[in-house]
Amino acid sequence: MTPLKIFSDVHLSPSALQLLQEGVAPHQVIFPARPPASVLAKSEFDPAFLEADIAFGQPDLSSIAQSEKLRWVHLTSAGYTRYDTAEFRASAAARGLLVTNSSSVFAVPCAEHVFTFMLAQSRRLPLSLRSRFGSGDPEWYLLRNASTSLRGQNVLILGYGAIATKLIEMLRPFDAQIVALRRRARGDEAVPIATYEGLPEALANADHIVNILPANADSEGFISAERLASMKRGAVLYNIGRGTTVDQDALLAALRSGQLAAAWLDVTEPEPLPADHPLLAEPNCFITPHVAGGHADETETIVRHFLANFRRFVAETPLVDRIF
């Protein structure tokens, strides 16, 4: 078998690079002339790409279009916005190009991150960590009484996939009432499914709305002024999907009016927000800088996940986390 060439534009530590090279041997890793800026940054065109059988990273669409050899693209992210077009899907299908992502790598940390948001909101952690009230102080009673439980709360999860599945497991001991939004119920879900038809009712019932929607044409501005207005007054919105799915002006207005009690965002549009963005100054808006999927040895787990799929590719067995 002629050695396969794997074009990697992934920003890797030396140990992760070694893991990759040893893991694919005797197949060969090839690299762009200019090193990549980040895991999510789009690569520029590089002549070496045209020699590759496999692309591991975030290859740009025009490079993929120009390549005649490429048979498989493995993305280092869970999100795949720039690939999620009818045109690319059709072209991948026509030429038999496999496309997989790293969804399995990020599902657990993402689910734990948003679950942490939910508990931190319930226990009023940001406020509580700043407070120095003494027992008996009237403000101390207010803080204690505002520190609530997730028990029995109504949770709506927008987007049913690997992250939602993990989050549902974590919420089980809390006896939360969980509903998830999915385009079509498939019958394999762990919780009741609301389709778009049932969404207004689900939004009106939820105490906590967890947005895991990917960015695509359908989800752009999904959390609109209208949908924010249809939520229960005092609900809390969490976003670990993509920033573009939220109308941020409408979100700001909903926070200021008290329609939403709080918002917890790991993603915004743009990232990071400019320093003078009003959401950064909003006291009930809590923002982390797109770290929900982060975990120790992250690039190594991304490489290991790729290598496991690479072994399947070589053995001609079905790949995991296939998106197209």
Place this chain on the structure above:
Amino acid sequence: MTPLKIFSDVHLSPSALQLLQEGVAPHQVIFPARPPASVLAKSEFDPAFLEADIAFGQPDLSSIAQSEKLRWVHLTSAGYTRYDTAEFRASAAARGLLVTNSSSVFAVPCAEHVFTFMLAQSRRLPLSLRSRFGSGDPEWYLLRNASTSLRGQNVLILGYGAIATKLIEMLRPFDAQIVALRRRARGDEAVPIATYEGLPEALANADHIVNILPANADSEGFISAERLASMKRGAVLYNIGRGTTVDQDALLAALRSGQLAAAWLDVTEPEPLPADHPLLAEPNCFITPHVAGGHADETETIVRHFLANFRRFVAETPLVDRIF
């Protein structure tokens, strides 16, 4: 039956007070001349106390000793430090005085609070909420890589009771390796028990040490310099028990040396800490102001819990949360 007199020194909202009075009727609630300062504040002697059959609140020991009528003390707290003496236990036993606490009321919020601490530590929430790094920034990679998971972590719980039981349920989906310290294993525990003999090994193995110990003569300074030194380097300590169980100078030294990666404290000695206390300035020490047991309608749940026990008392059936 002669109406019973219930002496209440509990700081109650008007609705909670009404709930109490209606709940015990036709029995009678009597009050101290001076209203109580807080849930945990010790009452002063009040002549009305001597008429009471039941004390609901935080009655002082000398009032209890002077009373000839008193048959039952129901404490509004889960902790009962000031009552936990050999002398009081013996005197209660000798005169047939029942003593119960509000442990059931606080177990769920306390467990959720410390679980929130554990997740917030794992996801580096305080740092992450302050960070505005962009994707690809070297500090962004550091933050992402420092944001870990509770999965498979070793957890040692000091004190096995209602809070530990709830915490263990919440940790189940994380496949954590949990050990709990209990004076004597009773065989009904949900996790392996370490007794004092096995404590050094348990301390050395734990990534997370959750201190739920009550304050008493045995637990004073329990988290000593020696025990801190025997912990795994980089472990995290949580305290939702009582502040006196920790040698705070030794804790500060352990945080400064990196022996502990972080400490999350809901209780300190004293409370609140003076504004210039060095633990308040320590970057990896996170302190909430004794709010772990807090929850919405807290005084009402305390009253409801008392009323449920009151009905048992009147019916002469065993009381719940009996401590002596």
